[in-house]
Amino acid sequence: MFSYRHAFHAGNHADVLKHTVLIAALDHLLEKDAALTVVDTHAGAGLYRLDGDYAGTSGEAADGILRLLGPKAPKPAELSPALQRYLEVVGAFNPNGGARVYPGSPFIVQHLLREHDKLKLFELHPTDSRTLSANIAQLEAGRQIAVLHEDGFGSATKFLPPPSRRALVLMDPSYEIKSDYGRVLDFAAEALKRFATGTYAVWYPIIPRPEAHDLPRRLKTMATKAGKSWLHATLTVKSSKLLTTATGETKRPGLPASGMFLINPPYTLKALLQPALEQARDLLAQDRHAAFSLDSGG
Numbered sequence: 001m002f003s004y005r006h007a008f009h010a011g012n013h014a015d016v017l018k019h020t021v022l023i024a025a026l027d028h029l030l031e032k033d034a035a036l037t038v039v040d041t042h043a044g045a046g047l048y049r050l051d052g053d054y055a056g057t058s059g060e061a062a063d064g065i066l067r068l069l070g071p072k073a074p075k076p077a078e079l080s081p082a083l084q085r086y087l088e089v090v091g092a093f094n095p096n097g098g099a100r101v102y103p104g105s106p107f108i109v110q111h112l113l114r115e116h117d118k119l120k121l122f123e124l125h126p127t128d129s130r131t132l133s134a135n136i137a138q139l140e141a142g143r144q145i146a147v148l149h150e151d152g153f154g155s156a157t158k159f160l161p162p163p164s165r166r167a168l169v170l171m172d173p174s175y176e177i178k179s180d181y182g183r184v185l186d187f188a189a190e191a192l193k194r195f196a197t198g199t200y201a202v203w204y205p206i207i208p209r210p211e212a213h214d215l216p217r218r219l220k221t222m223a224t225k226a227g228k229s230w231l232h233a234t235l236t237v238k239s240s241k242l243l244t245t246a247t248g249e250t251k252r253p254g255l256p257a258s259g260m261f262l263i264n265p266p267y268t269l270k271a272l273l274q275p276a277l278e279q280a281r282d283l284l285a286q287d288r289h290a291a292f293s294l295d296s297g298g
């Protein structure tokens with residue numbers, strides 16, 4: 001169950017999509033003074049070294065964030081505001097420039113939160129949970145942040161609704177096991193029942209698997225039936241077709257695309273993401289199948 005380690009994938013194209021959307025949503029939610037609670041049901045280790053052993057093995061960041069920073073990248077001022085903001089946040093962890101350190105969702109969120117906001121982090125992998133606790137301890141954030149070595153799907157709804165009745169919940173499982181798709185849906189349904197006005201964000205991989213295909217469709221039905229607004233953003237960087245090597249073997253192309261589905265998204269999000277996704281498609285394209293989509297409703 002636990003072969004997935006986010007360190008191999010940190011800063012890849014899926015993280016660029018996920019974290020750009022997350023930052024844009026949080027920036028809007030943090031405009032109001034009232035306290036915000038952020039629940040991260042699948043937190044990961046929190047911080048990653050892009051020059052370390054894990055990230056170096058797969059080099060996924062090279063076709064992700066590093067393309068936005070490399071010599072061929074546009075000048076920061078030529079980037080769309082949402083991508084500029086994403087790079088600004090990652091840049092805060094790299095005072096000497098570049099992206100040797102990549103912040104995962106816990107550190108991105110903590111960087112943006114104000115003193116009176118709260119962050120609840122769930123991580124079940126024993127090693128990642130220990131690393132996350134150690135990384136978070138260095139922030140000396142006291143009671144602002146809780147790290148829970150628990151099943152995010154099983155118990156994160158206990159924080160809903162939060163006392164201030166303002167929350168963003170990020171659901172970012174690894175989808176190693178097929179049941180993760182169904183558990184996202186059950187969790188989102190339960191969370192919406194407990195706290196109908198929360199903002200819910202689900203990341204998912206776009207891969208040739210029926211459950212992955214059905215997930216956004218079923219989330220859309222859930223939101224629509226509950227009378228809630230929704231937003232669906234996807235980013236494709238390459239074809240999903242199997243590759244044939246020089247020796248005639250077939251191999252998987254690696255993750256070709258991913259999506260973010262939000263229920264109760266900030267109303268400003270769509271306009272902000274449109275130019276960012278267009279630019280991300282062009283900058284992160286690995287072949288002519290690169291594309292993006294952005295839909296909303298409710």
Ligand SMILES: C[S@@+](CC[C@H](N)C(=O)[O-])C[C@H]1O[C@@H](n2cnc3c(N)ncnc32)[C@H](O)[C@@H]1O
Nearest residue numbers: 006042043044104105123124125151152172174
């Ligand atoms: C995609 S990673 C999270 C990345 C992180 N959200 C980020 O953006 O930086 C998914 C994480 O979920 C953890 N995990 C898997 N099943 C879990 C569960 N049931 N509850 C909590 N964490 C789980 C994995 O160990 C992995 O670290």
